[in-house]
Amino acid sequence: MLRVRGSQVVLGLASVLLGMLLVFQYRAGTGLRRDLPPPDYNELASHIERLEVEARVRGQRLEEEIGALRELPGAAKAGADYDEELRLLRLASGLYPLSGPGLEIVLEDSGGEGLAFVDPNLLLVHYDHLLFLVNELWVAGAEAVAVNGERVVAQTGFTCAGPLILAGTKRLAPPYVIHALGDPAALRAALTMPGGFIEAQIQPYGLGLTITEKSDLFIPAYRGDLVFDHARLGREDSHTPPDKREDACVHIRAYAEELTEDGRAGD
Amino acid sequence: MMIWVSSLFGLAFGVFLGLVIPWQIPLAYGKYSVVLILAVADAVLSGIQADKREDFSLSRFGGGFFALAGLGLFLVWFGERLGVDFFPGVVVVFCLRLFWRVPLR
Numbered sequence: 107m108l109r110v111r112g113s114q115v116v117l118g119l120a121s122v123l124l125g126m127l128l129v130f131q132y133r134a135g136t137g138l139r140r141d142l143p144p145p146d147y148n149e150l151a152s153h154i155e156r157l158e159v160e161a162r163v164r165g166q167r168l169e170e171e172i173g174a175l176r177e178l179p180g181a182a183k184a185g186a187d188y189d190e191e192l193r194l195l196r197l198a199s200g201l202y203p204l205s206g207p208g209l210e211i212v213l214e215d216s217g218g219e220g221l222a223f224v225d226p227n228l229l230l231v232h233y234d235h236l237l238f239l240v241n242e243l244w245v246a247g248a249e250a251v252a253v254n255g256e257r258v259v260a261q262t263g264f265t266c267a268g269p270l271i272l273a274g275t276k277r278l279a280p281p282y283v284i285h286a287l288g289d290p291a292a293l294r295a296a297l298t299m300p301g302g303f304i305e306a307q308i309q310p311y312g313l314g315l316t317i318t319e320k321s322d323l324f325i326p327a328y329r330g331d332l333v334f335d336h337a338r339l340g341r342e343d344s345h346t347p348p349d350k351r352e353d354a355c356v357h358i359r360a361y362a363e364e365l366t367e368d369g370r371a372g373d
Numbered sequence: 374m375m376i377w378v379s380s381l382f383g384l385a386f387g388v389f390l391g392l393v394i395p396w397q398i399p400l401a402y403g404k405y406s407v408v409l410i411l412a413v414a415d416a417v418l419s420g421i422q423a424d425k426r427e428d429f430s431l432s433r434f435g436g437g438f439f440a441l442a443g444l445g446l447f448l449v450w451f452g453e454r455l456g457v458d459f460f461p462g463v464v465v466v467f468c469l470r471l472f473w474r475v476p477l478r
Contacts, residue, residue, distance in 0.1 A: 125387020
């Protein structure tokens with residue numbers, strides 16, 4: 107009776123396969139049902155409605171709380187302080203478009219043909235011309251600077267890119283128009299100072315330069331990226347021991363005194 | 374009678390194996406696995422019937438199973454490529470085969 111036939115083995119094995127497949131499929135089906143949201147849309151809708159009402163009520167309560175806090179003495183002043191600080195920081199970082207009196211400087215390549223033995227490179231405007239001019243302007247007290255409509259901020263670097271000059275990532279082409287906000291007379295005086303950058307480095311090469319005082323200049327806001335991927339906030343005193351800073355101050359003071367004494371000795 | 378015992382024992386052992394093995398059919402292959410399950414079930418039942426008639430042959434069992442399962446899987450796959458869903462048709466045919474194996478006398 108216990109004679110094992112081939113058909114029994116084959117069908118037994120097929121049944122094993124069937125059983126395994128059934129379990130795997132069952133698992134997939136229950137997993138699917140578990141992952142899907144419940145299909146009871148009415149309940150979902152009422153749930154959402156309930157949540158919305160709750161959110162509205164909570165929002166109203168928060169509004170009331172904010173109103174009550176605003177009523178507290180000193181609240182308005184603190185808020186105004188923060189607004190003022192934010193405004194100043196945005197001003198400093200060039201995120202506001204600005205307008206006011208200032209200087210317009212137009213710089214162009216030298217128009218004339220150079221002599222045969224003159225390096226033609228000397229007759230072109232290079233990125234360092236712009237760099238130094240902008241630097242002169244900052245030193246002279248410019249409050250905002252733009253080159254060809256590109257706001258110059260703390261992270262702006264001028265680069266030479268073959269025939270072009272880059273301000274940050276923006277490509278500049280001649281004529282280079284520098285706008286600087288500030289006291290026009292003071293800026294002009296600083297730029298045209300005898301022995302200054304313009305007299306020493308621009309006029310001798312015949313580069314086209316015109317400086318005009320403007321009563322109403324517009325300087326656009328900085329439109330580039332402000333990326334701080336690597337920098338983190340640091341505390342000043344955690345990196346420089348206080349006594350070291352004191353040392354530096356002493357050195358500077360001593361140096362300054364030395365200078366004045368030398369000056370007196372020279373007289 | 375013995376054929377039922379071996380089949381049910383195999384089925385139970387398969388379920389046990391499936392419970393032990395922590396795997397589930399990936400969602401993307403759900404349709405194919407359904408067709409495969411139906412084909413295997415059909416083959417097992419047909420094998421049992423053949424065994425009862427005493428004319429079970431391995432080549433017919435295997436050949437029939439692979440031909441049917443292959444055709445079903447191919448139809449589902451090809452239907453998906455064509456944008457025509459053959460899956461319900463394949464399932465219906467396999468289910469009909471299963472039902473017609475139930476002896477009604």
